[in-house]
Amino acid sequence: MKPHQSLFERGRKIVILLIAFAIFFGVAGLMFSADNSRSQIIYILCSFACIVGVVITSAALCRCPHCGKRIVNGVLVVKVCPRCKRSLTTGKKIKR
Numbered sequence: 001m002k003p004h005q006s007l008f009e010r011g012r013k014i015v016i017l018l019i020a021f022a023i024f025f026g027v028a029g030l031m032f033s034a035d036n037s038r039s040q041i042i043y044i045l046c047s048f049a050c051i052v053g054v055v056i057t058s059a060a061l062c063r064c065p066h067c068g069k070r071i072v073n074g075v076l077v078v079k080v081c082p083r084c085k086r087s088l089t090t091g092k093k094i095k096r
Contacts, residue, residue, distance in 0.1 A: 006088075
């Protein structure tokens with residue numbers, strides 16, 4: 001049986017995946033198509049759509065599971081909620 005995964009952890013994984021796709025589409029648009037071609041524009045638009053998806057996902061899913069505060073900046077590196085000072089993965093209170 002899989003352990004429960006919080007919305008924050010799921011949102012973080014989706015953000016990582018969307019950033020990887022945005023980088024892939026950006027590089028593919030620059031390397032694998034001719035200048036100002038239709039395929040280059042499509043690759044760049046896909047990259048832009050992935051970046052918009054990152055913003056929407058981080059705003060919608062990346063919340064502290066304990067206090068509910070949105071954590072938009074630093075989603076990939078933050079380990080402790082800035083408001084309630086609890087660990088985002090274990091839920092234990094962090095003493096500082």
